[in-house]
Amino acid sequence: xxxxxxxxxxxxxxxxxxxxxxxxxxxxxxxxxxxxxxxxxxxxxxxxxxxxxxxxxxxxxxxxxxxxxxxxxxxxxxxxxxxxxxxxxxxxxxxxxxxxxxxxxxxxxxxxxxxxxxxxxxxxxxxxxxxxxxxxxxxxxxxxxxxxxxxxxxxxxxxxxxxxxxxxxxxxxxxxxxxxxxxxxxxxxxxxxxxxxxxxxxxxxxxxxxxxxxxxxxxxxxxxxxxxxxxxxxxxxxxxxxxxxxxxxxxxxxxxxxxxxxxxxxxxxxxxxxxxxxxxxxxxxxxxxxxxxxxxxx
Numbered sequence: 001x002x003x004x005x006x007x008x009x010x011x012x013x014x015x016x017x018x019x020x021x022x023x024x025x026x027x028x029x030x031x032x033x034x035x036x037x038x039x040x041x042x043x044x045x046x047x048x049x050x051x052x053x054x055x056x057x058x059x060x061x062x063x064x065x066x067x068x069x070x071x072x073x074x075x076x077x078x079x080x081x082x083x084x085x086x087x088x089x090x091x092x093x094x095x096x097x098x099x100x101x102x103x104x105x106x107x108x109x110x111x112x113x114x115x116x117x118x119x120x121x122x123x124x125x126x127x128x129x130x131x132x133x134x135x136x137x138x139x140x141x142x143x144x145x146x147x148x149x150x151x152x153x154x155x156x157x158x159x160x161x162x163x164x165x166x167x168x169x170x171x172x173x174x175x176x177x178x179x180x181x182x183x184x185x186x187x188x189x190x191x192x193x194x195x196x197x198x199x200x201x202x203x204x205x206x207x208x209x210x211x212x213x214x215x216x217x218x219x220x221x222x223x224x225x226x227x228x229x230x231x232x233x234x235x236x237x238x239x240x241x242x243x244x245x246x247x248x249x250x251x252x253x254x255x256x257x258x259x260x261x262x263x264x265x266x267x268x269x270x271x272x273x274x275x276x277x278x279x280x281x282x283x284x285x286x287x288x289x290x291x292x293x294x295x296x297x298x
Contacts, residue, residue, distance in 0.1 A: 004051035004064070004071055012065065016058070023052040127180030131188050134159060134171075138196035141165045142206075142228035142253050149189070159189055164254035166201070167193045198226055204261030205252045211270040212236055214279075227251045227263055234265065242269045 005012050008022045026048045028034070035041035054073055055061045063069045070076055132149055140147070144163035148156050157176055170190050177185025200207045210225055220238035224231045227248065234246060244267045252261025272279070283289060 002047060002051075002071065004054050007047050007051035008055065016056070019052070019055050023048065023056065027052075125180050126182040127178035127185035129185040129188055130177040131190065132157070133190050133192060135192045135194055136161055136165070137194055138199055138201075139228045141191075141193040157187055157189075161191070164204075164256075165191050165193065167191065199228060201253060203253075204255045206261065206263045207266065208263065209266045209268050211268050212240070214269060214271060217241065217267070217269045225263075225265055228253075236267065240267050240269075242267060 005014070008014075008019060008026065010018055010022050014022070027045070030041045030045035030048060032038075032042045032045060035045075050072070053060075054064055054069075054071065060069065060073060064071070064073075068076060134147060134149060136145065136147065140161055142163060145161045147159050147161060149159060150156050157173060159171060159173070161171070168190065170188050173187040173189065175184045176187035198208055206228060208226065210223070212223060215221075216223060216236050217240045218238065220236050220240070222233050223236055225234045225248065229251070232248065232251070234248060236246070237244075246265045246267070248263040248265060250260045251263035254260055
C-alpha cells in the first residue's frame, strides 16, 4: 500500500488536526456519492479512508512510525515467516459506510446533507441475501424431502425440497437472510444432487442396469427392481438377452407440465462367479447351443 502520509498529502511531522483537515478536504472531494460511476475516485477515496484510519489513531500512527505495522495496519514480521502467519480477514475501515461520517453530518453544506440522506437510505435498505449449499440424495431429488441446514451461528433453516430438482437449482427462502431496516433478505439455497451408482437421469426419465441370472433370462420371471421411490416388481420375459430394455411407466422424474417420466431397465445376464459343473455339463451336451453363433445373428 502507499505511504499514508503521501496519500493524505501531509508530512510525517503533521499534527493530528492537520491530518484531520487534510482528510476532510479529500473525503468531500472523492466520496462515491459525489462521484457516481467514477471508479477512479472511489479507489482514491478508499486509499484516503484507509490512510486516515491509520494516521487518525494515535496508537496506530505511533506503531507505523516505529515500523511495527505497515501501511495496511498489518504487523511487520520480526523474522522470516509464512504468509499464513500474518494473513487475516480483510479489515473494513470505519468509513466504509455512512456510520463512520457522523462527525461530518452536523454541517449545513451539500456534503453533510448528502450523508444524512445516505444514512436514511441505509437504514431503510433491505438486508443482504445469504447463500448456502445443500447436498441431497438422488432419491430426494426425485421424490422431494425436508432437510435442515445448520448455520454457522448455531441457528437452523428448514428447507422443503420439491420433487424433480437437479444439481445447480436454487431454492429461495424469503425473509431468511440478513436483517435490514427495510426487512430481512432471503436465503438462497443452491442444491447439489449426490450421484447414485444405480441410476442415471436422462431428462425426465431414469435409466438403470439390472443384473439377472441365466435362469431368469431363459425362463423369465418376476424380479425386484430399485426405483428412486422404492423397489417394485417387474416381469422379465422368457428368452431375454443382455441389453434387453424394459420400461417401468411413471417411475421417472416429475415432469414440469404434470405427470412423470419413465424408468428404463437394461438387463445384464450374469453367470455365477464360481464354475458350476452342472451348468458346464448341460452346455457341453446342448447341441443347438453349440451350433448357435450370436456373432452371425448380430
